[in-house]
Amino acid sequence: MDALSEDLELLPTTRRALRHRIAVAQSAGRAPSVVAAVVRGGEVVWEGSRTSVDGHGPDGNVQYRIGSITKTFTAVLVLRLRDEGLLELGDPVEKFLPGTGAGEVTIGQLLAHTGGLAAETPGQWWERSSATLRPGLSDxxxxxxxxxxPGRRHHYSNPGYTLLGSVVEALRGKPWEEVLRAEVLEPLGLDRTGAQPQAPHAGGWAVHPWADVMMPEPLEDLGLMAAAGQLWSTTADLARFATFLLRGDERVLSATSVREMRTPAAPPEPGSAEAGYGLGMQLSNTAGRRLAGHSGSLPGFVAGLWLSEADDLAAVVLANCTSGLPAATVAADLVTIVADAEPAFPRPWRPFRQADPVALELCGPWYWGTTAYALRLTADGLLELGPLGASGRAAGFRAEPDGSWTGLSGYYAGETLRAVRRPDGAVSHLDLGSFVFTREPYDAQAPVPGGVDPQGWRGIG
Incomplete structure (x- = not known):
């Protein structure tokens, strides 16, 4: 066994804790079956299931409906269109779907559920009624x-993702499901994910709230609402999808774009335990750990997928009951169990093969006024700015072709960092969104706003 495999393999005590968690979930949640998987370092390191049928348990190949986890797949398709230049997140939906009555709402607002649209469709409960009742977007x-x-608050909207699915169809000229299969499912090898169930698959059940009896739920095709919740999948496929959401895949969506999906785009609703919403991904702070993913439910099924970038961990939980088992909570618990019991080994430190000489020149201490900062070059080619004291603004910066650097996070996200040089070529100072950073506090040789007292630093008296 190589060192990497040793790092990924879970201890027996951890595996037992994972089994215990889903056993409690299945029993307390009164679910006919539950299946789960944990992904670490891009590999499935644990799989487990519990069922009400003796001697039988689902495995990673059994399909369940995943409900609103479908929205994350739809968001990937939309961001592919954005990255190809076919739309902008600020484009109004009217540009692609004229006459909807929601034309002022933007693509980005739909992705983040800030478009102000209704949470549900008018008429009958769409998850449990025929799609023929909603033949058009007006329905x-x-x-x-x-x-x-639009843009004022986060308000979760299923019809909003129907609009996004329709935008995909309008720009690709093909059905949403066909585009999804060609552009996401096939490249990622998600062979057991699709709009319709394929054996082996679980049946959906409603469990009586006050008696240990159950009845089958109807299995409706969602029609136009498919982009909001139609998909069936397995823990094995969703484990691969979770790895993609952590790392990206240039065949589908870059690491930068999937990171954008995990970046907050909307605040949480007042009183919500969540940490907001990204672009097609829910965000949560659980046990002091930042998680991204999505929950899902349709009559007869609940699902949860959460990932922790910091721990390079993800967990998937699927069950075939309408309610009772909090799949998303259990998935978050599985991540927490592994992360707490077996913290990930850091990657081995390795020096650059060839560092950018310009970036290397900028490394070291800088001063904004009298506040000390350090700028360092990371192994992935980013510049990281951070305070040397207890407080201050930190950010990473990505190199641009024109020699500037663009902020990636926090206060400086999207702001431009430039090295300003003197006539002799030496660096005079850094310009960061009009802030001047100098090699010495209030360097008299740099254009510090307001100037520098000609008498310089001095004591009292």
Whole structure:
């Protein structure tokens, strides 16, 4: 066994804790079956299941409906269109779907559920009624699509993702499902994920809230609402999808774009335990750990997928009951169990093969006024700016072709960092969004705003 395999393999005590967690979930949640998987370092390191049928348990190849985890797949398709230049997140939906009555809402607002659209469709409960009742977008949106002013608040909207699926179809000229299979499922090898169930698959059940009896749930095709919740999948496929959401895949979406999906785009609703919403991904702070992923539910099924970038961990939980088993909570617990019991080994330190000489020149201490900062070059080619004291703004910066650097996080996200040089070629100072960083506090040789007292530093008296 190589060193990497040793790092990934879980201890027996950890594996027992994982088995115990889903056993408690299945029993307390009164679920006919539950199946789960944990991914670490891009590999499935644990799989488990519990079932009400003696001697039988689902494995990673059994399909379950995954409900709103479908939205994350739809968001990937939309960001592919953005990265190809076919749309911008600030484009109004009217540009692609004229006459909907929600034309002022932007693509980005739909992705983040800040478009102000209604949470559900008008008429009958769409998850449990025939799609023939909603043949067109007007039937999905109704006469009053908006419940809030676009951009003002986070308000989860299933019809919003129907609009996004329709945008995909309008720009690709093909059905949403066909585009998804060609552009995401096949490249990632998600052979057991699709809009319709394929054996082996679980049946969906409703468990009586006050008696240990159950009945089958109807299995409706969602029609136009498919982009919001249609998919069936397995823990094996969702484990691969979770790895993609952590690392990206240039055949589908870059690491930069999937990181953008995990970046907060909307605040949480007041009173919500969540940490907001990204672009097609829910965000959560659980046990002091930042998680991204999505929950899902349809009559007869619940699902949860969470990942922790810091721990390079993900967990998937699927069950075939309408309610009772909090799949998303259990998935978060599985991540926490592994991360707490077996912290990930850091990657071995290795020097650069060839460092950017310009970036290397900028490394070291800098001063914004009298506040000390350090700028360092990371192994992935980013510049990291951080305070040397207890407080200050930190950010990473990505190199641009023109020699500047663009902020990636925090206060300086999107801001430009430039090295300003003197006539002799030496670096005079750094310009960061109009802030001047100098090699010495208030360097008299640099253009410090407001100037520097000609008498320089001095004591009292």
């Amino acid at each position: 999905v949106l109704g006469e009053r699509p908006l419940r809030h002013e």
